[in-house]
Amino acid sequence: MSKKNHKHRVVAVCLGPSCRKKGGQALFDNLKVEIQRAHLSESVEVVETGCRGLCARGPVAHVYPDNITYCRLTPNDATRIVQGHLVSGHPMEDKVSHADRIANRSFRLFGDARFFGKQLRLTLRNCGVIDPENIDEYLAVRGYEALAKSLTGMKPEEVIQAMRDSGLRGRGGGGFPTGVKWNFAATQKADTKYIICNADEGDPGAFMDRSAIEGDPHTILEGMAIGGYAIGAHQGYIYIRAEYPLAVKRLEIALEQARAHNLIGKDILGSGFDFDIEVRLGAGAFVCGEETALIHSIEGERGTPRPRPPYPSVEGLWGKPTVINNVETWANVPVIILDGPEWFASIGTADSKGTKVFAVAGKVRNTGLVEVPMGMTLREIVYDVAGGVEGGRSLKAIQTGGPSGGCIPAQYLDTPVDYESLKGIGSIMGSGGLIVMDETTCMVDVAKYFLEFTMNESCGKCTPCREGTKRMYEILERITSGRGEEHDIELLEELGETVKFASLCGLGQTAPNPILSTIRHFRDEYVAHTRQKRCPAGVCTQLITYEINDACIGCGACARKCPVKCISGETRKLHTIDQSKCIKCGECFAACRFDAVTRS
């Protein structure tokens, strides 16, 4: 840990958004009080760290050098940690995450073999390990060494060559080779060039970038500075969602510290290279993840995309050559410089090198961030890393790539995660959202959900996306409410193709993916909705009927719960539901302890 830290022990409390909300802050405060009360202030330090991905078991704290990770803590556990563990030497066995070491190259910690055992944390290497608000801790884990190595020992061409050799591809979704992109910008003759970090993470259910920045902001700055050196840029911008105030705060702190250490700014480390970074806030527009829209947004315009070419590497911000990469891509840069492109290229598959971070969410036991080598199968991610489906139900599909991606049915669970394989089964890698769905998820409803998202986020500039997403949504709405015809499925396919091929930018071009992939893999569900007017998963409320059968003992529990009072019946007699008034909320179904309320 910190070089300056002479204390014997450190209690690192995760104050990532999830842990903080579950009482992490109170725990943190209580720990400080308890340590003072136990007169341990001289020897024990309490620090806050960023997310380490164990969101489902938060609040989480880690005790160094004991290397014990506690899970599911409450603020009251502070006393037990201090008195029991730190003073008496007896860790709280009931809250210890099962201690195990993982074969992680960069460092050696974390418990919980199941969650961390198969992960390979490169871009998240420092998340949850260092204090993100203290540059000394970053420096202690070889921080800014890659920048120093680049500036002092490598020519810009060599840095670009290293990127090309590493095989790193853009982690924002497109998967364009990073080294090639840099080379385009580097070979442009221009007086000014720019570097942009795209931190406008907007996929619903994705929080990789947020956690990466909150946990390790310096890595991003370092990566950007290396990129600036490689292409000849002296100014960088980080475009980040305004909805991420903690990440913004940590970036600002990191920038200030890096400037104070001459790692950002004029004449970095005496090399003569100048590079500064400015943070720009987004304002709630998913389309600004598209690079030309993002550029317009930084320029103070409506965030609408424009046709390419010219590509930003030729004509980008204010018409100057600009390299735009996303957070995870930048986080990979120092790793590649430090550990060498050959080593990096040894991880992953033939065409997809390195690791990928996924935000695993949905109906899965361990919700959180995972970083795995490219090529790991979906099955391993879901079952070995994320602990399998919640509640013992069976997995129905995995959605990757957010609203731009597709739904992958269970039979493809052994597909390796890499750019081409996912594309081959109708989805995309995307920026790393991975949502697990079980049998209670309706695939038509999921498609509708994503379409609603893209429809709302369409910038409205081009016709196919503006009008087409709206019409596709309307058709889906028709289908999920029982008014659909079988012909509607074909209409969706036709319209989907038009929107996919004719839209101006990636948002529109990928917007039909959730529909097209669910039709491809779950056509029978669409048919059930249109032909039989039935929702097999029991999700589409307008296709559901609640009824009370003979098992009813007349206890009245359902009637008391019913928000519209449409259940009637005398006490101890069979109750009935007035279907004309029923709003299909499902409260009666949940309230009945005798399985007398049926859903069909």
Place this chain on the structure above:
Amino acid sequence: MSEKKNGQVNLIIDGVRVTVPEGTTIMHAAEVVGVKVPRLCYHPYLSTPGACRVCVVEVEGAPGLVASCAFPVAEGMNVRTTSPKLRQIRRNIVELQLDNHPEDCQTCERDGNCELQRLAYQLGVRERKFAGEKKNYKSDYKAPGVIRDPNKCILCGRCVRVCGEVQGIHTLTVAHRGFESVVVPTFERSLADSVCSNCGQCINVCPTAAFLENMNYDEVWQKLSDPHVTKVAQFAPSVRAAIGEAFGIPPGANMEGQTVAALRRLGFDYVFDTQFTADLTIMEEANELVNRIKAHGTSDLGPGKPLPMLTSCSSAWMKFVEQFYPEYIPNISSCKSPMSMQGALIKSYWAEKMGLGAQDIYSIAAMCCTAKKYEAAREELRDENGLPYVDAVITTRELAWMIKSMGLDFANLEPEEFDNPLGESTGAGAIFGATGGVMEAAVRTAHQMLTGEEMPDVNIEAVRGVTGAIKEASVEIAGITINVAVTHGMGNAIKLLEAVRRGEKNVHFIEIMGCPGGCIGGGGQPYAGQDAVPMDRELMAKRASALYGIDKAKEHRCSHQNEHIQKLYDDYLEKPGSHRAHKLLHTHYRQHFPHGVIPGRGIDGNQESCIRPSDPRFLELEAFINERKGRPHEDSELIPVLHKAQNLFGYIAEEAVEYIATKMQIPRSKIYGVATFYHYFSLSPRGQFRVSVCMGTACYVKGAGDLAEEFKRILGIDFGGITADSVFSLECARCIGACGQAPVLMVNDEVHTRVTVPQVQKIVDQYQEQIGKSGSRESETAAR
């Protein structure tokens, strides 16, 4: 494939080899091989958004389809402009446009002249598969010149581009986004309350009927059957040069005689010529110029000074000066426009002659212009009883409709002569309609006024032509060098005036016409035909040539040579600039609000001090903006400034937009467009408790949708709504990154996790209770 050389690129389009210069777009390269790729949003004089996607083509090796209007050719490229897939996709795109467009072609003003209609026919849209919800906006009929029906808008954006890029006015913006996108003036106010000049170029470039002139022909029809009034018409030079196009006559034909005849057949008792008062305008204007030069010499130059004198016949330009350049009001010639002079003479001089009262006369003007409707309604231009001198203005298009609806065979009407004494004109009056014409006419007469001699050669070629943006010339008259400058289109006017303001141009007399090409390109002229594009310069040149043809054929080519003008002065007006001339033929101008914003112009200290409202929050906003002044790419600070404004006011208040616009010199429309694009910005006040339900995927699959419905039910509002008591507002959040505890929602900054539907009521009650406890506490959250 041969080697690429000399900046030429070889490619194949539909199997045909073609060589074009580097940088050519596929669309233009295809035209070389005879293929006009179907298109909609593209316009050759405007920027290329590549937005409508109708012009998509297949490029071998490219992953999707590319917009041919924006995609540059490359060596060895293989392009296909047609295929079953392409035809299907283009058809679907146009169908998608139609699906969100009224189905009222038969009753639409642009029936038969509509680009969308033409395209749908051309591409073979014969069925409607995707019909659904349609946009439903209120129309704006308030402005006298231009009206707006957003329901007919197909969002090609040409109007926004012409208004900003060509006219520099920036009245319009695309606001909101996605399916909600709509072209509007700032804060969706009426055009009448905006910086709109009424020039009508938006009508010219609109492919549908989303913009139209405010029609007056119904009223004219009514009056034509009124036996108690004398019906009098006048029409502008440019009307005769263009009206033939509406009847399929090739552009450039002079239809003067037929137009006179048609107006008589429609029922007008007298038909006078606006060219007559164009001559009169020249007499007054040249006299004014000569007086300004005589009194001040040619060195007293600058805004607010006597020189340069600015012409005043273009009514769009007048409104523009009053809003954008009030400091130049003293420089404007006080002369009324020829139309208004004619209007005043008809109801005074001629009325007296005829023994009629002003109320006995119904006087209309057929104009190439939509802004003339605005001009006719101006208070300054009414008679002493507050009645308008010109009772109605109809555009060239409206006149053509009237003629068509009567069934007149316009092309074959026997040409007729104007009535007199207000019908005779010289060549100088005719060329008024083309850019440079007023200048040329004025110089011809100023020469005579200063020297007492006629100009040896009255043709001043340097100020003619529709292509040159700013035309300049120096004329030597009586030993004085008079520098003149001519421009057309308000965007060019800005360039010229800025150069004058900066002292870079030493000019004494400036002619400015609000529309590109001058009046011949006015907003009321016939729509471009099937093969022409709106504002086409070749079309303008043809219309102009009709006017110069009239000039050339006239015996008298200088206004002062007009015998009826001379008689008018002798009998009635005395001399140019006389008291009576002033009363009838001159007017005054005053500053209009809202004040126009010209990007990058900078504001003077005077203005700065009067724009800040007293609210102390503006001081903070001002400090924030000042901190950013002078940074490179200052305009890009708009979004940070909007964040600041929202933090200060709780939402983006209209006064804040007004303040930012003036302070940062960013057009209001742009700020409005930006603020409505980003969902983080709220344009209306939000509740004391802002409920935002996370609709991220993890939350959604765990029932966030049901929570949202429950909130909507309990609060009785939709997403984006606010309860009547301003206590709650409901928003939809997109992943707040707490997926592990889905579904989550936030009330202000408090997070509620793993929420179930029955808990919703409890949450609402919990906050409602806080209100009870704190009594009538003002909304603190607003000033967060």
